[in-house]
Amino acid sequence: MSAMLLNKEKWPEFVKKLTGKNLWAPKLDGEAMRFAPVAEGEEVSLDYGNTRVPPKGATFPQTETMYRFLVGNMEIEEPKMDEELVLLGVRPCDARAMKIIEKLFRWDYDDPYYLKRRELVTLVGLACTEPGLNCFCSSVGGAPDSSEGLDLLIYDLGDRFLLEAVTVKGETLIAETKELLTDSDASAVKAKDKLMADAGAKIRRTVDHDGIPEGLPGLWEDPLWKSVSASCIGCGTCTYLCPTCHCFDIQDEVEGFEGRRCRMWDSCMFEEYTLHTSGHNTRPTRRERTRNRINHKYNYFVDKFDVIACVGCGRCINLCPVNIDIVEILRRVKEAL
Amino acid sequence: MTADNPYIPYFATIEDNWYETGGDRCIKTFKVVFDDPAVRDSWSHKPGQCAMIGVLGEGESMISISCSPTEGKFLRFSVMKMGKVTQALHKLETGDKITVRGPYGNSFPVDDWQGKKILTIGGGIGQAPLRPIVEYVKANREKYAGLTMIYGARSSGDLCFKGEFDEMSKCDDLSCHLTIDIEEEDWSHNVGFVPQMLLDLNPAPENTVAVTCGPPIMIRFVLENLKKLGFSDEQIYTTLENRMKCGIGKCGRCNAGGMYVCKDGPVFSYAVLKDIPEAFA
Amino acid sequence: MDLEQLRKTAAEVVARDDVKYLIGWKKGSYGYRVAPVFVEDAAGVAELIFSPLCTANLTTYLTLVEKTPLPRGQEADKRKVALMVKGCDSRAVVQLLVEKGIHREEVIVIGCPCPGVVDQSLLVEKYGDTEEPVEVKWNGDGFMLVRGGEEIKIPRDEVLAEKCRLCRYPNPVISDHLIGAEVEKWSPAEDSGVSELDAKDVDGRWEYWEEQFNKCIRCYSCRNVCPLCYCQDCILDRLNPTWINRAVNFSENTAFNISRAFHLAGRCIECGECERVCPANIPLGKINRKMAREVREKYGFEPGLDPEAEPFQASFKPDDPEDFIL
Numbered sequence: 001m002s003a004m005l006l007n008k009e010k011w012p013e014f015v016k017k018l019t020g021k022n023l024w025a026p027k028l029d030g031e032a033m034r035f036a037p038v039a040e041g042e043e044v045s046l047d048y049g050n051t052r053v054p055p056k057g058a059t060f061p062q063t064e065t066m067y068r069f070l071v072g073n074m075e076i077e078e079p080k081m082d083e084e085l086v087l088l089g090v091r092p093c094d095a096r097a098m099k100i101i102e103k104l105f106r107w108d109y110d111d112p113y114y115l116k117r118r119e120l121v122t123l124v125g126l127a128c129t130e131p132g133l134n135c136f137c138s139s140v141g142g143a144p145d146s147s148e149g150l151d152l153l154i155y156d157l158g159d160r161f162l163l164e165a166v167t168v169k170g171e172t173l174i175a176e177t178k179e180l181l182t183d184s185d186a187s188a189v190k191a192k193d194k195l196m197a198d199a200g201a202k203i204r205r206t207v208d209h210d211g212i213p214e215g216l217p218g219l220w221e222d223p224l225w226k227s228v229s230a231s232c233i234g235c236g237t238c239t240y241l242c243p244t245c246h247c248f249d250i251q252d253e254v255e256g257f258e259g260r261r262c263r264m265w266d267s268c269m270f271e272e273y274t275l276h277t278s279g280h281n282t283r284p285t286r287r288e289r290t291r292n293r294i295n296h297k298y299n300y301f302v303d304k305f306d307v308i309a310c311v312g313c314g315r316c317i318n319l320c321p322v323n324i325d326i327v328e329i330l331r332r333v334k335e336a337l
Numbered sequence: 338m339t340a341d342n343p344y345i346p347y348f349a350t351i352e353d354n355w356y357e358t359g360g361d362r363c364i365k366t367f368k369v370v371f372d373d374p375a376v377r378d379s380w381s382h383k384p385g386q387c388a389m390i391g392v393l394g395e396g397e398s399m400i401s402i403s404c405s406p407t408e409g410k411f412l413r414f415s416v417m418k419m420g421k422v423t424q425a426l427h428k429l430e431t432g433d434k435i436t437v438r439g440p441y442g443n444s445f446p447v448d449d450w451q452g453k454k455i456l457t458i459g460g461g462i463g464q465a466p467l468r469p470i471v472e473y474v475k476a477n478r479e480k481y482a483g484l485t486m487i488y489g490a491r492s493s494g495d496l497c498f499k500g501e502f503d504e505m506s507k508c509d510d511l512s513c514h515l516t517i518d519i520e521e522e523d524w525s526h527n528v529g530f531v532p533q534m535l536l537d538l539n540p541a542p543e544n545t546v547a548v549t550c551g552p553p554i555m556i557r558f559v560l561e562n563l564k565k566l567g568f569s570d571e572q573i574y575t576t577l578e579n580r581m582k583c584g585i586g587k588c589g590r591c592n593a594g595g596m597y598v599c600k601d602g603p604v605f606s607y608a609v610l611k612d613i614p615e616a617f618a
Numbered sequence: 619m620d621l622e623q624l625r626k627t628a629a630e631v632v633a634r635d636d637v638k639y640l641i642g643w644k645k646g647s648y649g650y651r652v653a654p655v656f657v658e659d660a661a662g663v664a665e666l667i668f669s670p671l672c673t674a675n676l677t678t679y680l681t682l683v684e685k686t687p688l689p690r691g692q693e694a695d696k697r698k699v700a701l702m703v704k705g706c707d708s709r710a711v712v713q714l715l716v717e718k719g720i721h722r723e724e725v726i727v728i729g730c731p732c733p734g735v736v737d738q739s740l741l742v743e744k745y746g747d748t749e750e751p752v753e754v755k756w757n758g759d760g761f762m763l764v765r766g767g768e769e770i771k772i773p774r775d776e777v778l779a780e781k782c783r784l785c786r787y788p789n790p791v792i793s794d795h796l797i798g799a800e801v802e803k804w805s806p807a808e809d810s811g812v813s814e815l816d817a818k819d820v821d822g823r824w825e826y827w828e829e830q831f832n833k834c835i836r837c838y839s840c841r842n843v844c845p846l847c848y849c850q851d852c853i854l855d856r857l858n859p860t861w862i863n864r865a866v867n868f869s870e871n872t873a874f875n876i877s878r879a880f881h882l883a884g885r886c887i888e889c890g891e892c893e894r895v896c897p898a899n900i901p902l903g904k905i906n907r908k909m910a911r912e913v914r915e916k917y918g919f920e921p922g923l924d925p926e927a928e929p930f931q932a933s934f935k936p937d938d939p940e941d942f943i944l
Contacts, residue, residue, distance in 0.1 A: 029833065030899040031739065052897060053835060062835065063865040066344050071394045074348050074372075074434050108600065109585040112342045133649070133747050204749050217594075220614045231654040233682060235839035237897050247589030250582040252396045253863045259394045261344075263582075264864050266590070267837070271684070272855045273590055274580055277420035280553075282579060282593070282618040285684040292592075300595035321843055321895035322674065323646040323653035421858035 004174055004181035005188055006161040015044045017177050018086055021122075024058070025088040026051050035087060046089050046156060049132050050313065054094045054243035055087055059117040060101070062240075063264045066113065066250070071257045081113070086122045086173075092146040092153070093137045093311040095123050097243030099149035103305040104246060113263075122169045125150035129195055131203045134314030136327060139207040142311050144199040145192075155192045162188050207330045209298065209308065215337040216299040220291075222336050228329045229290035231322040236267035238316035238324070239293065244309045247273075268292050294329060343585055346391065346436035348372045349412070354431055357415060357497040358490075364462055364497055365427050366403070366415045369435060377410050380440075384447055384469035385576055385604045388439030389584045390414055395425035399581040399599065402440060403465040405472035412437065415465040415497055441584040442603045445548060445574060447473055453544050454482045458559050460531050460551025461490050464497050466576045466603070467550050471505075478510060485540060489516035489531040489551075493524055514538060532558035535566070542567040548574045553617060560607060573607035577616065593618070620798045621667070624702075624730075627795045628663040631700045631726055640700035640728070641679050643672040648749045650738050654679065668702065668797070670736045670754045670761050673779065674843075675889040676701055677710035680720050681848035699725055704732035706781065708790035709887035709922030710845035715792075716927050717885075719848055729793025731801045734774065734782035736761060741777045745770065780903065781890035783807040791923055811901065812908050827872070827905075833898040834871040836864075840892035840902055841878060846885050853877060875905065883909040884930030887922040 006014055015023075015038070025044040026033040032052035038044055068077045102118060105111035128135070128144035137143060147153045152170035155162040162184060165171040174181065219225075239245040249266040252259060266273060269290075274283045283289050301309035310326070317325045349369040357364040371377040382388075382402050391397030398420075404413035418427045429435065447470065455474055457467045467486075474484045486505065490496045496515065505513040516527035516534045527534055532555065540547075547568055549559045556575055563573050579591035579598045586600035594614040596602060610616050632640050644655040644665040652671040657663055680699060688694060703711060711727055714720045733756050741754070745763060753764040760774040775783075782788075784807055789800040815823055838854065841847045853861045854874060862877065863870045886906040893903040913919050919930050 032899055034833075052899075063867065069393045074393070076345060078342065078345065105587060107586055109343045109587070110341070111585075111587055112344070133749050217614065230656045231679075233678065233839065233842040235842040235895070236835075236837035237839050237895070240835050240837045241897060246587075248582065248587070249864060250397065250588065251857075251860075251864050252391075252394050253860075253865055254394045261393075261397075262865055263588070264866060265835075266582075266588070268589065270838070270855075276580055277423070282615060284618075284686040288615075288618070295595070296589075296592070300592065303595050317647075319897045321839055321891075323651045325647040325651075328647045421860075424858065 001165040001167075002171060002174055003162060003164045003184040003189075004178070005184050006163055006177075006181055008159055008161065010180045011161070012043065014177055014180050015042075015088070016040060017180070018088060018124075018173075021086045022083055023086045023088060024055075038088070044088060046126050046154070048089070049130065050091050050094070050315075052315075052319075053241060054097065054313065054315065055090055056094070056097065056101075056243050056246075058085060058087055058121050059098055059114055060246060060265075061117075063262055064113050065260045065262045068258070068260045071254055071259050081116045081120065084120050084122070085117075086124060088124045089126045089154075090123045090150065091128060091313070092125055092144065092148070092150065093135075093142050093313040094243045095125050095149035096137075096142050096146055097149070097311045097313070098123070100244055100305075100307055100309055100311070101246045103307070104301075107304070122151045122173065123149060124170075124173065125153040127153055127155045127196065127199070129156060129199050131199060132314055132318070134205055134317040134327070135203055136205040136207050136312035136314065138200055138203050138312070139205075140209065140308050140310055140312045143196075144203070145196045155195060157188060157191045157195065160188070162192050205314070205327050207312070207327055208334055209330065211337055212330065212333055213299050213302040213308070216295050216333065219333060219336050224329075224332050224336050225287050225291045228324065228332065229286045232269070232286040232290055232324055233322060234269055234271060234286050234289070235321065236265075236269055237319050237321065238326075239267040239269055240265055241315040241319055243311060243313055243315075244297070268296070290324075290329075294326070294333070298330070298333075343438065344583070346389070346397075346438040347376050348434050349437045351429055351431050351433050351435065352411060354429070357499075358495050360494075362417050362419060363427070364415055364417045366413060366497075367426070367429070367435070368411055368413050369437065370411045371437070372434070380410075380412075382406055382412075382440035383444030384473045385443070385445035385466060386440040387442050387466075387584070387599075387603060388412065388414070388437050389441065389581075390426070391422060391436045392425040392429070393436060396422040397436065397438075397582075398422040398426075399441070399578070399584055401466035401576070401578075401603070403468045405469040405476060407473055407476035415462065417462050439584065441599055443601070445470055445576075445604050450546050451480045452482060453546055455484045456487070456540050456545055456547040457484070458487045458531060458535055458547060458549040458551075459489070460555040461495060462497065463549075463551030463555070464488050467548060468498060470548060475505075475511065478508075481510075482544060483510040483512075485512050485514070485538070487514045487516070487531060487534055487538065489518070489534065491518045493517055493521055530558075531555055532562045535559060535562050540566065542569070542572060546572050546574060548576075550576050557617060570608035570611060571606055574604060575607065575610065576603040577605065578603060624668055624728075624797045625663045625666055627728060627797060628657060628666055628700075629660045631728070631795070632657055632663065633660055634698075636697050637726065638695060638697035638699055640666075640702070640726075641676045642666045642702040642728075643668065643674065643676070645751065649747055649752060650741060650754065666702075668730050670734070670756055671738065672704070672730075673735045673738065673894060675704075675707040675710060675845055675891045677703065677707050677714065677845035678843055678891070680711075680714060680725065681845065682842070698723070700728060701725055702728045702730055703790055703793070704730055704735070705788040705790055706732075706785065706887060706889040707845075708792050709787060710889060711922075712792050712925050713846055713885060713887055713922035715925040716921070716929050717846075717932075719846075722925070726795070727790065727793045729790030729796045731789045731796070731798055732782075733788065733801045734785065734804075735779050736777040737779040744776060745772075779890065780811070781888060784809055784888070784907070787923075792925065809907055809911065811904050812911060815904060815908065828868060830900045831871040831875055832868050833900055834866070834875065835898055836866050836871065836874065837897060839895040839897065843891045843895045844882070845889070845891075846882060846887070847878065875900070875902070879905045879909055882906055884913045884917075884919060885921050886910050
């Protein structure tokens with residue numbers, strides 16, 4: 001795979017080239033960054049931590065129309081999905097998350113919506129140089145420069161960017177912009193290595209998950225679950241902002257005669273999630289729901305797909321209204337083993 | 338269910354429908370036939386499997402297929418009127434169409450059970466997933482060493498499939514034991530709870546598999562009593578139900594511990610089940 | 619703030635046989651974070667704090683308790699819950715009493731007169747976030763940030779939470795134990811956020827809220843954190859009939875947010891929790907304060923002050939000037 005250099009003076013031009021495609025990049029929306037479409041000529045700054053909402057919606061939209069129908073008419077129309085999308089500035093943790101949940105969406109039954117969107121999206125990553133306060137990617141198999149799931153990875157070397165193609169899609173992007181690029185050299189590689197070693201050293205929070213996946217079943221009735229969930233208000237912040245959370249609901253929605261069957265993000269932290277129509281709830285309190293969230297990420301998913309379904313992006317910690325802190329929960333799990 | 342999109346349902350037409358029970362939470366059985374002859378021919382399911390059935394504009398629900406494939410090229414679903422989708426289903430009549438996708442989940446290992454005696458223990462609507470076993474064994478009697486069916490409900494009016502029990506009592510290798518919770522006039526069968534009836538019948542565990550389905554509290558006592566009778570964990574099977582949306586192990590909500598009920602289940606042997614946290618939650 | 623008095627009172631309260639636990643604040647897992655804590659015994663009171671970082675309104679936990687079916691023969695735990703409240707929080711307690719969401723004998727209110735709390739996002743913006751444990755204290759007219767042995771004086775207006783600038787009730791309006799002396803009220807600032815919106819025309823307001831509601835991800839943290847959003851069967855969760863579709867789009871998001879605002883009219887006690895917890899940064903306070911202002915100005919009613927008051931939206935007077943209701 002090729003590695004090329006892009007002088008920062010040429011960055012606006014590089015972005016402009018990409019806006020020829022359907023380009024999304026992080027933009028400031030009030031106080032928070034979020035991925036939004038970039039118009040031609042619009043500036044894109046890569047000087048940001050991470051987006052508030054992860055870019056998982058690019059492959060797993062919050063609401064996805066599965067098919068349309070007219071009420072009373074037994075015909076089903078599948079939506080066309082053919083628009084390519086380029087996401088610029090994806091953090092390695094978020095790209096890794098897309099790759100991780102792809103395993104689930106490929107498990108026995110291929111999920112056509114997720115896989116089609118995955119095929120249509122090109123992920124241009126941005127290696128982290130200033131990890132956030134609650135980042136712990138390196139504890140769970142990631143790294144500030146992990147290329148997993150990405151098509152192209154950009155390193156910010158100060159006065160220039162180093163672009164490394166990871167996949168054929170990445171190579172194509174490089175080929176399409178090659179008049180703006182120059183060949184990489186040893187000094188760039190050296191600078192990159194130094195930058196990434198520094199970035200890794202700046203990660204402050206760590207999780208020692210050794211023994212946790214195997215140990216969680218034994219802690220099923222441990223008092224820690226009640227204690228860590230006592231203050232939970234049962235909202236969906238942790239799960240909706242989680243790049244690996246992938247649970248969904250399916251509902252029929254009808255306006256006039258036009259109906260659609262669609263799926264939307266759902267959260268295992270909601271009381272209604274497991275509520276049977278009879279009124280019976282298999283996870284009746286936030287204790288069981290919190291236990292499920294941690295078990296799903298650190299035990300069930302590991303069992304089925306051999307990888308922890310948490311990429312250490314820290315969003316659930318940053319934004320939990322009541323400071324429920326997954327690093328802290330895992331520390332207590334470890335302690336209880 | 339097209340080759341590349343498992344979420345797209347087939348259409349099926351209701352060929353017949355009737356009420357099994359009355360009341361607010363009445364149970365209606367639908368006999369449906371796929372509209373597409375190719376689907377009709379290629380469809381195959383095993384006792385214990387489920388299907389996602391629905392009404393366009395209302396939604397889908399996971400319902401166990403309550404007929405055995407040996408009965409013919411149709412499907413039967415017995416649906417209790419509960420929420421949005423089942424209420425919509427109950428409004429449908431013969432000639433109306435539903436959506437069907439599936440079959441989903443594992444099944445009762447009826448092939449492995451050949452040569453054995455089968456004991457089914459059902460309660461209320463819990464007989465619906467057991468009925469395919471009964472019908473399967475009836476159609477393959479030479480392969481099994483007999484079938485004993487215990488079935489109970491709150492009252493005689495709450496028993497499903499009532500018309501199908503008489504013929505069973507005419508065969509030596511089939512026996513049918515009905516029970517209701519409270520005494521009724523003109524009731525010639527047992528009165529009492531299902532777990533107690535199981536103890537009273539005292540079936541021998543040798544060369545037998547026991548399969549149970551019903552309300553959670555009934556299952557719990559049936560399991561206890563089967564153990565008392567000497568059944569090993571491997572001889573006991575049950576089928577679970579949880580809230581489901583996708584049916585294919587993606588949407589995440591039906592898990593009991595690390596098991597997706599829709600894919601890893603719904604059928605579990607007690608040997609497996611007893612180690613799954615949340616299985617009896 | 620008299621921490622010693624707080625912990626002594628708390629210890630006495632949790633030692634009582636008729637008390638289940640005390641809900642208070644403790645230092646969070648890092649930096650400026652503060653977390654709610656459920657103290658069940660005297661050993662736990664050492665964790666309790668009261669500082670300008672104690673923004674959360676703990677009253678929500680009174681109605682968040684999930685009641686699972688009791689095993690046969692087991693009786694419900696009817697012991698009291700003790701609760702630390704600031705002035706604004708205490709109004710939620712009163713409003714819950716008015717609505718009979720809770721009963722007086724079920725709660726012990728530990729009132730904490732409050733000179734105003736900080737807006738953590740302003741603190742982070744101006745002084746940077748940190749994973750090190752830090753302390754923020756009240757200091758004269760302002761605040762003091764203690765970080766790594768260094769003491770940084772912060773002027774009050776620089777980081778004061780918006781709800782506190784507008785606050786009319788810094789002292790608890792109900793309490794069984796008052797910690798420290800009441801604070802002197804300050805004159806509330808003009809609610810410029812609401813006034814600016816009021817000054818826009820209908821299209822301008824619609825445009826503003828369209829942009830805001832488009833950001834909503836329907837995590838329902840606003841609803842769940844709200845001490846007065848406690849319907850057992852919320853219309854949002856209802857499917858049969860479906861009042862609000864689960865699809866996330868402007869239309870449904872608006873239906874959700876406006877329904878909530880209407881349901882809170884004459885009930886919202888302006889604790890600002892909805893806005894604080896919103897991960898999408900929707901200025902929900904503006905909607906709810908607008909409704910509160912309307913009710914205050916048009917009906918002369920303020921919720922959460924008098925436990926004996928009639929609930930605003932659920933009372934009828936025979937001399938009501940509107941005759942449509944009959």
